[in-house]
Structures are given as structure tokens and as C-alpha cells.
Amino acid sequence: MAYVPASAMKITVVSPTPDMTGGCRVIAIYADWFVRFGHEVTIVTNRAQAKRGWSPFAFPKRAPSGDPVSHFDRLALQVRRVGEGRVTAAQVPDADVVIATWWETAEWVNDFPAGKGRKFYLIQHHEIHPYLPLERVQATYRMPLQKVVIARWLADVMEREYDDATSVLVSNSVDHDQFFAPPRQRQSAPTVGLLYSGADWKRFDLSMAVLENIRVRVPGLRVVSFGSERPKRPMPEFVSFSFEPRQDELRNLYASCDVWLTASVSEGFNLTAMEAMACRTPVVSTRTGWPAEAIVDGENGFCVAVDDAAALQQATERVLNLAPNEWARMSERAFATVRESTWERSARQFEQVLVDGSALNVHPA
Numbered sequence: 001m002a003y004v005p006a007s008a009m010k011i012t013v014v015s016p017t018p019d020m021t022g023g024c025r026v027i028a029i030y031a032d033w034f035v036r037f038g039h040e041v042t043i044v045t046n047r048a049q050a051k052r053g054w055s056p057f058a059f060p061k062r063a064p065s066g067d068p069v070s071h072f073d074r075l076a077l078q079v080r081r082v083g084e085g086r087v088t089a090a091q092v093p094d095a096d097v098v099i100a101t102w103w104e105t106a107e108w109v110n111d112f113p114a115g116k117g118r119k120f121y122l123i124q125h126h127e128i129h130p131y132l133p134l135e136r137v138q139a140t141y142r143m144p145l146q147k148v149v150i151a152r153w154l155a156d157v158m159e160r161e162y163d164d165a166t167s168v169l170v171s172n173s174v175d176h177d178q179f180f181a182p183p184r185q186r187q188s189a190p191t192v193g194l195l196y197s198g199a200d201w202k203r204f205d206l207s208m209a210v211l212e213n214i215r216v217r218v219p220g221l222r223v224v225s226f227g228s229e230r231p232k233r234p235m236p237e238f239v240s241f242s243f244e245p246r247q248d249e250l251r252n253l254y255a256s257c258d259v260w261l262t263a264s265v266s267e268g269f270n271l272t273a274m275e276a277m278a279c280r281t282p283v284v285s286t287r288t289g290w291p292a293e294a295i296v297d298g299e300n301g302f303c304v305a306v307d308d309a310a311a312l313q314q315a316t317e318r319v320l321n322l323a324p325n326e327w328a329r330m331s332e333r334a335f336a337t338v339r340e341s342t343w344e345r346s347a348r349q350f351e352q353v354l355v356d357g358s359a360l361n362v363h364p365a
Contacts (some may be wrong), residue, residue: 018070028071033347065269107346121145125268193257196227254279
């Protein structure tokens with residue numbers, strides 16, 4: 001069916017403190033596309049510390065205004081910062097649609113009067129973390145907000161644990177103008193890439209333990225990493241780390257790797273895995289988030305059980321030790337996995353959800 005643009009809407013996106021995390025990036029991407037589609041978009045956010053948002057860490061890099069540098073900085077739309085703490089209805093414009101983007105913002109949006117717009121809840125993770133108030137977080141998933149989830153497993157959780165089968169799946173995507181690489185061969189020095197995060201559930205410590213073991217068996221191993229946090233302790237000498245690299249530098253980081261490694265205990269989506277594949281890099285991941293849906297063992301990478309260090313090591317070594325033609329074939333299959341995925345397509349799906357509510361429910365059976 002051909003895409004039919006929706007009538008112009010006033011859309012309010014309520015965000016926690018913006019930063020350079022992947023969750024903020026997804027919000028920025030959708031806001032930008034909604035503007036391109038002709039809608040009037042306002043992002044309303046507070047100035048509370050980043051630990052109130054989806055990460056328990058404060059990000060020291062700040063703009064001249066004193067606000068944290070964030071993915072919102074480049075947007076050609078109104079970003080209304082309203083001070084610390086709770087965002088109230090009086091601080092939010094009247095609109096056709098209002099979108100909560102995090103459990104705290106869901107609490108705020110749930111209390112807004114009808115004039116602030118039909119209420120939606122963009123869910124990027126099942127935010128059950130030890131540093132968050134569990135009962136309050138869970139209560140937001142039971143609120144009468146139309147849920148938009150970014151991965152199938154989240155739709156399953158919403159139905160299984162919160163008795164809500166109306167979640168609409170709008171998958172994250174990849175910007176192929178930003179993330180791409182020509183067909184290529186393996187690096188001259190075996191190279192593994194990974195995202196740095198100090199969050200316990202990202203298990204960077206496990207990844208590093210695995211890589212230390214691999215170094216013994218794979219001479220000359222190189223490791224490249226980047227992140228929106230500064231490492232808590234110095235990186236080993238064999239790791240090249242980039243703090244908040246420019247967005248146009250990320251493609252080269254991904255494309256410099258023979259395999260992308262992720263050892264998370266839990267992932268809402270794992271956007272870096274998709275971006276690595278767009279740059280023709282096979283992925284070795286724990287069975288969480290999008291990789292659990294997209295990786296076919298031996299085809300575009302490998303998926304292993306959570307916390308299985310031996311399996312992570314074995315799978316990573318298998319990719320590094322592939323014959324050149326076999327690695328090139330896996331690289332091409334990784335790219336093929338995400339070739340048809342685009343943010344424009346996802347944004348159009350999201351737009352239609354905002355128009356039709358749950359009419360486009362694509363929750364898997």
C-alpha cells in the first residue's frame with residue numbers, strides 16, 4: 001500500500017534529561033522525521049541529572065548553556081527545557097498527541113488533561129533495574145497509555161506480565177546514509193569492536209574478560225570501543241577507546257572490525273548491533289534484544305546464552321578464524337540482514353500509529 005501522508009499534527013514528546021545515549025538518539029530520530037512529514041513537534045524535557053533518565057550515570061560533556069550535550073542539539077524543532085524535576089501539564093503545549101518516552105515521563109503524561117493530546121508510551125526497554133523504584137516502573141506499564149514498543153520481546157513482556165496485548169511494534173532501524181561500507185575483507189590485524197558502558201547489565205567486564213582470553217589464542221588482536229561515558233578505570237593498552245565520537249566517525253569504527261561483540265544481560269534493542277551489520281560487520285551477542293530475533297548462527301554472526309563467557313569466546317574466535325571467503329560471506333549476510341531497514345519506514349509506521357492508535361497492532365502471535 002502506498003504511503004499517504006497524515007494531516008499535520010501537533011506532537012509533544014516528553015523526555016527525561018537528554019544526553020548522547022542510544023535511547024535519546026531514537027527519540028531525536030523520530031522527532032526529526034515527524035517534522036519532515038510536516039508535523040509540528042515540541043520536545044519537553046527537564047534539567048535533572050542523567051541518572052534520573054535511562055542511564056544511572058551523569059555525562060560530563062556539556063554545552064555552553066550548561067545543559068548536557070545531547071542528540072537533541074542538532075534538531076530543527078523546539079526543545080523546551082523546563083527546569084528540574086517533574087514536568088507538569090502547565091509546561092506542556094496543547095497538542096493532538098503526547099508521547100512519554102521513559103517510565104518517569106509516563107507518570108507525568110498519565111496525569112495530563114485530555115487537551116495535551118492522545119497519550120502514547122514509547123517503550124525502549126523493560127526498565128527493571130536495581131537502581132530504579134521497581135513498583136513505580138511496573139505501574140507505568142499498566143497505565144492506560146497506548147504502548148509503542150521497539151522489539152518483539154517487549155510486546156511479549158507487556159502481554160505476559162502486564163496483561164496488555166495492544167502494544168504496537170515499531171522496530172528501530174538504521175540510517176544507511178550514515179552507516180555503510182563497501183564489500184570488504186577481514187582486517188590485516190584481527191579486530192573486535194564493542195560499546196563501552198558502565199551499566200552492570202551491559203557486562204562490559206565480561207566482554208573484556210573474554211577478550212583477554214582471546215588475546216592469548218589470537219596473536220595481534222585489536223579491540224576498538226566507543227561510548228557516551230568515560231571509562232571508570234583505564235582501558236587495557238590493546239583497547240582503542242573513543243569518547244562520544246562524532247556521528248560521522250561511527251561508520252569507520254564499525255567498519256574497522258571483523259566482529260562486533262555484545263555481552264549484555266538485557267537489551268531493549270541493541271542498536272549498535274544493527275549499525276555494525278549495516279557496515280558489514282558480523283555480530284556475536286548474548287540472546288537479548290534485537291540480536292535474539294535477527295542473528296542466525298553461522299550466517300550473520302552468533303547468538304549465545306546470557307553470561308556464558310565460554311560461548312562468547314568460542315563464537316568470537318570462530319568469526320575471527322574464518323577463512324577469508326567464509327568471513328566475506330558472513331559479512332555480506334550481516335549486511336543483508338539490515339539492508340531493507342530504514343528509519344523513514346519506521347517513522348511512517350510510528351506516524352500511522354499516532355493517527356490510528358492501536359489499529360496497526362503488529363504484536364506477534
